[in-house]
Amino acid sequence: MPEPQAEFAIRVRDLVVGFGRQTVLDHLSLDVRCGEILGLVGASGGGKSVLMRTIIGLIPRRSGTIEVMGQTIGAPHDRSRAATWGILFQQGALFSSLTVRQNVQFPLRENLVLSQELMDEIAIAKLEMVGLRAQDGDKYPSELSGGMTKRVALARALALDPPILFLDEPTSGLDPIAAGDFDALIRTLQKTLGLTVFMVTHDLASLTTVCDRVAALADGKIVAIGPMRDLLQSEHPWVRAYFHGKRSQMLQPQMR
Amino acid sequence: MNPEPLLLATSSGDVLKLRPEGPWIAANVTTLETLSRSVDAEVDRSRAVSLDMSGISALDTLGAWILEKLSRKAASSGRPAEIMGVADHFSGLLEEVRQVNRHTPPPAGASNPVLLRLNDLGKATIGAREDIAIFLQMLGALFMAVAGVLRRPHSLRLTSLVYQLNRIGLQAIPIVILITFLIGAIIAQQGFFHFRRFGAESYTVDMVGILVLRELGVLIVAIMVAGRSGSAYTAELGSMKMREEIDALSTMGLDPVDVLILPRVAALVIALPILAFIGSMAALYGGGLVAQFYGDMGPAIYIARLHEAISVTHFEVGILKAPFMALVIGIVACSEGLGVKGSAESLGRQTTTSVVKSIFLVIVLDGLFAIFFASIGM
Numbered sequence: 001m002p003e004p005q006a007e008f009a010i011r012v013r014d015l016v017v018g019f020g021r022q023t024v025l026d027h028l029s030l031d032v033r034c035g036e037i038l039g040l041v042g043a044s045g046g047g048k049s050v051l052m053r054t055i056i057g058l059i060p061r062r063s064g065t066i067e068v069m070g071q072t073i074g075a076p077h078d079r080s081r082a083a084t085w086g087i088l089f090q091q092g093a094l095f096s097s098l099t100v101r102q103n104v105q106f107p108l109r110e111n112l113v114l115s116q117e118l119m120d121e122i123a124i125a126k127l128e129m130v131g132l133r134a135q136d137g138d139k140y141p142s143e144l145s146g147g148m149t150k151r152v153a154l155a156r157a158l159a160l161d162p163p164i165l166f167l168d169e170p171t172s173g174l175d176p177i178a179a180g181d182f183d184a185l186i187r188t189l190q191k192t193l194g195l196t197v198f199m200v201t202h203d204l205a206s207l208t209t210v211c212d213r214v215a216a217l218a219d220g221k222i223v224a225i226g227p228m229r230d231l232l233q234s235e236h237p238w239v240r241a242y243f244h245g246k247r248s249q250m251l252q253p254q255m256r
Numbered sequence: 257m258n259p260e261p262l263l264l265a266t267s268s269g270d271v272l273k274l275r276p277e278g279p280w281i282a283a284n285v286t287t288l289e290t291l292s293r294s295v296d297a298e299v300d301r302s303r304a305v306s307l308d309m310s311g312i313s314a315l316d317t318l319g320a321w322i323l324e325k326l327s328r329k330a331a332s333s334g335r336p337a338e339i340m341g342v343a344d345h346f347s348g349l350l351e352e353v354r355q356v357n358r359h360t361p362p363p364a365g366a367s368n369p370v371l372l373r374l375n376d377l378g379k380a381t382i383g384a385r386e387d388i389a390i391f392l393q394m395l396g397a398l399f400m401a402v403a404g405v406l407r408r409p410h411s412l413r414l415t416s417l418v419y420q421l422n423r424i425g426l427q428a429i430p431i432v433i434l435i436t437f438l439i440g441a442i443i444a445q446q447g448f449f450h451f452r453r454f455g456a457e458s459y460t461v462d463m464v465g466i467l468v469l470r471e472l473g474v475l476i477v478a479i480m481v482a483g484r485s486g487s488a489y490t491a492e493l494g495s496m497k498m499r500e501e502i503d504a505l506s507t508m509g510l511d512p513v514d515v516l517i518l519p520r521v522a523a524l525v526i527a528l529p530i531l532a533f534i535g536s537m538a539a540l541y542g543g544g545l546v547a548q549f550y551g552d553m554g555p556a557i558y559i560a561r562l563h564e565a566i567s568v569t570h571f572e573v574g575i576l577k578a579p580f581m582a583l584v585i586g587i588v589a590c591s592e593g594l595g596v597k598g599s600a601e602s603l604g605r606q607t608t609t610s611v612v613k614s615i616f617l618v619i620v621l622d623g624l625f626a627i628f629f630a631s632i633g634m
Contacts, residue, residue, distance in 0.1 A: 083283065096599030114285045118322075121357055125321055128356040142598025161282050161316035192348040193317065 008067075009034045009164050009196035010055060015064035017047075017054050024050045026220030027064070034163075037190055037197040039207045041242060042217030048200045049090075051217065052166055055198075056087060069163060083111060085164040086157030090172065092149040094141040100127070100152050101137035107159040126155040131185060147178045151185075158189065165190075167199040171206050179203060183210045204243075216242065259313070260284070263291040265298055272302035274326065277311035280319025292322050296329070305330040309350075310341030320346070320353040387613075394517075394591045395583075401511070401518045416519035424485040425527030431484070432477055432531050433538040439476060440468055440539025444546035457551060461558060462565035464543040469570040473536030474528075475622055478581040481528055482614040486589035489520055490610035493593025494603045502594070512594075521586030528582035529575050536574065569634050577625050581618050588614040 010032040017025040024047040032038045042048040053059045055066055057073055066073040069084055094103050104123040108114065124134045130151040141149065150170060157165060170186065171179035187210050190197050201207060207214050208228050215225040218238040224231050232243050261278035274295060280288060299305055307327055312319075327337035342350060405412045447460030493516065496502050502512050540562070547553040553561075592610035596603050 097601035108282075112282060112285045114289055118285070118289060121325070122318055122321060125317065125353065125356040129317070129352060134357075140599065142602075158317075161318060192352045194345065 007034060008032060009069060010198065011065075011067040012051075012055065013065045013067075015051075015054065015066065016062040017050055017059060018062055024220060025054070028217075028221050030215060030222050030225070032196060032198055033213075034196055035190075035194060036212040037186070037199060037210055039211035039214045040198070040200045040217060041202065041207065041214060043238075044202075046217055047220060048217055049168060052168060052198065052200055056085065056166060083160045084162055085166055086160065086162040087166045088150070088153050088157045088168060088170055090168045092141070092153040094144075094149060094152055094156070096141050098140075099137065100132075100139050100141070100144070103141070103152060104137075104155045104159050107156065111160060122159070123155075126158055127152070129158075129189065130155045131181070146173050147182070150174065150182060154185070154189075158193070161193060163194070164196045164198065167197060167201070169201055169203075170199060171201065171203045176205070179206065180209075186210055204247075261287055261291065261319075262311075263295060264311075265295050267298070267302065270303035272298055272305050273308065274299075274305065275308040275311055276323060277313075279314040280312055280323065281314050281316045282318040285318055288319060288322050292326055295326070299326060299330050300333075302335070304335050304338070306338040306340065308341045309339065309343070309346065312343070312346065315346045315349060317349065317353060320349050321356075324350070324353045390591050390595075391587060394513075394587045397513045398518060398521060398587070401513050404514065405518070411514070413515060413519045416515075417523055420520050420523035421527055424481065424488075424523055425530060428481065428484060428527075428531060429534060432480060432535045435480065436468075436473060436476055436535035437538040437542040439472060440464065440542030441546045442542075443467060443472070443539075444543035445550055448546070448551040457553070458561060460551065461543070461547065461553075461561035465540065465562050465566040466570055468536050468539040468543070469566060469574045471574070471622070471626075473539055474532040474574045474578050474581065475618070477532045477535040478528060478578070478585065478618045479615050481524070481531065481582070482585045482589075482618060483611055485524065486585045486614050487607050487611050489586070489589035490593040490596075490607045491603065493517075493590055494596030494606055497594055497596045498598060498603065517586075517590045520590060521583065524582040524586040525579045528585075529578035532575060532578040536571075573625075573629050573634055577622065580625075581621055584617045584621060585614045588617060 008031045010030070012028060012030040015025050015028045015030075016023065028051065030051075040048050040051065050059060054061050055068070055073070071084075094100075095106065098106065101120070101123045104126050105119050108119050108122060124137060127134065127137055132148065132151055132155070136144075136148065136152075141152070144152065154170075165186075167186070171182055174182060183206050186197060186199075189195060199206070199211065211228065213226055214228050214231050215222050216231060216234070216236070216239045217223070218236070223236045224234040224239045231239060234240065234243075259278045261276065261280050261284050264273075264275040264277065266273045266275075272295075276291075278284075305327070307323065309323070327339060330337040339350075444460060444464050447463050448457055451457050451460050451463075493502070496516070502516070505512050505515055544555060544558045547558045548555060589610050592606045592613070596606045
């Protein structure tokens with residue numbers, strides 16, 4: 001897919017977000033390049049999801065600007081943005097009253113005019129691309145396992161072939177094998193579809209294997225950003241604690 | 257900046273040359289579908305098909321799939337399409353799309369409408385049998401729980417019981433009084449209006465007294481409680497079930513029937529007779545007001561007539577039914593709540609079923625009691 005002229009898919013400048021007296025994001029700036037997979041790490045409750053939800057317009061901001069694909073993000077509920085990004089929520093957020101296939105077709109049905117036959121074919125194509133079978137299309141979300149739910153949610157997020165994909169802890173709750181498969185899947189799809197991927201994750205393995213760059217969020221700011229190798233060298237105390245803690249040390253041999 | 261997608265078809269000899277141009281992306285899907293349909297006939301007619309992809313400026317899964325469908329259509333009748341001019345950055349996507357939709361699921365067997373009806377009937381019958389089994393199971397579990405409490409009285413969840421009593425008893429009193437008061441007044445008004453024609457106005461009091469105490473007081477209150485509290489029980493237990501809270505309870509060695517269901521059903525069984533009593537009194541009061549202002553019958557006469565017309569038996573017949581109705585409402589509400597599956601839709605469905613079923617059963621129970629009391633002469 002030919003990338004648009006813009007070099008950056010997402011540009012966040014001086015973003016301030018808070019609730020009540022608490023300031024969660026404090027003059028945060030972040031650039032996501034087109035066609036890269038950016039991993040975002042941060043403490044639990046440190047504002048990673050808040051940042052993601054602010055970029056997609058679910059949380060109002062106090063000040064700062066957000067540009068996505070060269071366009072400033074304004075009011076929420078803007079229909080045209082549905083085609084700009086796909087979002088994989090942490091719990092999948094599949095519509096429980098629709099079958100898997102209807103879930104995947106939902107963005108197509110709401111945003112485009114096309115025949116039911118083509119819609120069915122596209123839905124099955126997407127399901128197969130994320131590694132599910134056509135027969136799974138008739139199941140309801142309550143009948144799916146955790147890994148399948150994530151895959152269906154990914155298929156739905158990709159239904160309109162958006163240039164940007166937001167993933168909120170895509171591998172949480174999956175076993176290491178399923179998580180590895182999922183990482184590989186994201187990598188493949190990113191390559192074939194030319195996606196820009198913004199991924200919030202705690203999974204050190206995902207960070208090392210699939211992310212082109214990693215951004216570390218601490219104290220409401222991006223304190224370090226760059227390839228995994230650079231982050232491991234970072235001197236920031238929180239980043240050091242994160243990547244050189246006991247749990248991370250166990251993974252270190254593979255990282256180097 | 258947004259050129260329309262095109263599909264140029266040229267026949268040279270036996271070869272049909274297709275050249276898609278412009279952006280073949282999801283946003284243009286309506287045009288793309290029309291384009292691909294317009295060449296369907298030509299693809300069928302031609303001997304060989306070649307697909308020249310070099311003119312495509314943008315491509316996504318949807319566009320790739322439509323092109324893939326064209327080439328498969330050609331290939332299916334033994335004339336493999338020749339694809340050329342694929343830009344490097346599209347080749348991965350086209351390759352990916354080539355893999356999908358290869359295994360069409362077997363179509364569901366043709367369904368005979370008669371068989372379908374019979375199937376539904378059979379399922380409904382089995383469903384009804386299961387409903388009875390679930391009801392009896394819940395009744396049995398409740399009895400076991402009550403027996404457990406009788407053996408160890410301190411195991412009763414008193415806090416929960418009091419909380420539920422407050423919620424479904426105390427807080428329900430205003431609305432119960434309002435509605436039964438209005439119904440008592442309406443019955444009295446109708447009685448005076450119609451009985452006046454043959455000078456039997458004084459019998460209106462008999463009618464209001466007996467009707468309210470024996471039937472209407474308890475029936476109206478039971479129906480209101482089924483709608484107000486039964487639905488709340490189903491929704492609460494249902495959402496607890498969805499969030500695995502009930503499973504969490506069981507794994508901690510606690511029986512959900514003891515912890516959740518017994519306090520709720522017990523609260524209903526205690527509260528409904530009280531509410532029925534309050535409701536009956538409110539209805540008699542409403543009747544009395546109508547007697548004074550519409551029937552020209554003073555309070556003294558109204559009370560004297562009531563005293564003659566009704567006996568303790570009438571009151572007993574009404575109030576005896578209340579705990580049984582409460583039990584039915586409680587059991588139906590709780591077992592429907594536990595029947596909730598994972599989806600939000602299922603929660604709504606179970607709540608509706610709970611209210612409809614408990615109102616139906618309350619009325620059936622009332623009929624059975626009417627037969628019973630008639631045969632024992634009460």
